Amino acid sequence: MQKNNKTISNIFVKKISEKWNSLMTKSEIEKIWVRAGGSLSRFSFALNLLKNHNLLTRVAKDCYYLGDAENLDFLYWKIVDEIVGLYASSAIIAWEKALEWQMMNQMPPEKLVIFTQDFSARIRLFDNREIYFRTISAGERSGGKNLFSMLKKFTTKNENFKNLRFFSKEISLLEALSVHEKNAWTNEVLILQFLQRYHEKLDTEIFSQIAKYRYIRALNRLRVISKEQNFQKLYEKILEIIKKDGAGCFVSF
Numbered sequence: 001m002q003k004n005n006k007t008i009s010n011i012f013v014k015k016i017s018e019k020w021n022s023l024m025t026k027s028e029i030e031k032i033w034v035r036a037g038g039s040l041s042r043f044s045f046a047l048n049l050l051k052n053h054n055l056l057t058r059v060a061k062d063c064y065y066l067g068d069a070e071n072l073d074f075l076y077w078k079i080v081d082e083i084v085g086l087y088a089s090s091a092i093i094a095w096e097k098a099l100e101w102q103m104m105n106q107m108p109p110e111k112l113v114i115f116t117q118d119f120s121a122r123i124r125l126f127d128n129r130e131i132y133f134r135t136i137s138a139g140e141r142s143g144g145k146n147l148f149s150m151l152k153k154f155t156t157k158n159e160n161f162k163n164l165r166f167f168s169k170e171i172s173l174l175e176a177l178s179v180h181e182k183n184a185w186t187n188e189v190l191i192l193q194f195l196q197r198y199h200e201k202l203d204t205e206i207f208s209q210i211a212k213y214r215y216i217r218a219l220n221r222l223r224v225i226s227k228e229q230n231f232q233k234l235y236e237k238i239l240e241i242i243k244k245d246g247a248g249c250f251v252s253f
Helices: 008-017 026-035 040-052 069-087 095-102 148-152 169-178 184-198 204-211 216-228 232-244
Strands: 022-025 057-060 063-066 091-093 111-115 121-124 130-134 155-157 164-167
Touching: 008 026, 008 040, 022 026, 022 069, 026 040, 026 063, 057 069, 063 069, 069 111, 069 121, 069 130, 069 164, 091 095, 091 148, 095 111, 095 164, 095 169, 095 184, 164 169, 169 184, 169 204, 169 216, 184 216, 204 216, 204 232, 216 232
Parallel strands: 091 164, 111 130
Antiparallel strands: 022 063, 057 063, 091 111, 121 130, 155 164
16 A cells, blocks of 8 residues: 555655754744644644654744754754744843853853843753843933843844844953852953953943943952952053942942
């Protein structure tokens, strides 16, 4: 008996196989299933069908990878970019990962913090990794207004991504200086390595512009580190900025 290769299931699997090595959202897979003749009420069957054929790996809520699951680490940033597109028109890499990008370290973190205009959530990824979507606001002195639009001026796009943006060296440094967690020692090493390379190349005018709204604790930490490391010009400039634009708000460490 000749095997029927024109069943809905076979047509669907064939169409999906043509998308090998790509990321797809749940809605995109659903559309292919319907075009193959399947009903929406049996879409869960369609997903299980793909999983049984080892064609599908869930990488996050409503996001799937079609291909070899062992390659997921190499696709981490592409996956993040795709997920950002599901929830926000654009987003900025934050915390110490912003500075790591400046130092050409693109290793996938266990916890990635991303700033958005108005979306906050925690999204679980593969291998117990997580993305934290957060909004960013000014301090109390500036009324706590949303700073995303302002900070976006200090970002650049990367041709490899549709939705991700990356902070300038200056804001990346302030982001890393703002992080106080269990990896504080690693964070300190990263900051010192960065300053050794760039302390004479930073645009301190950016520090002046942002000090009125946020990062005063980070600037104070930069002041202390600059003095300890004998980066005299940077120390003097940061001291001036804190007095003039940071309302003289000194924080001891």
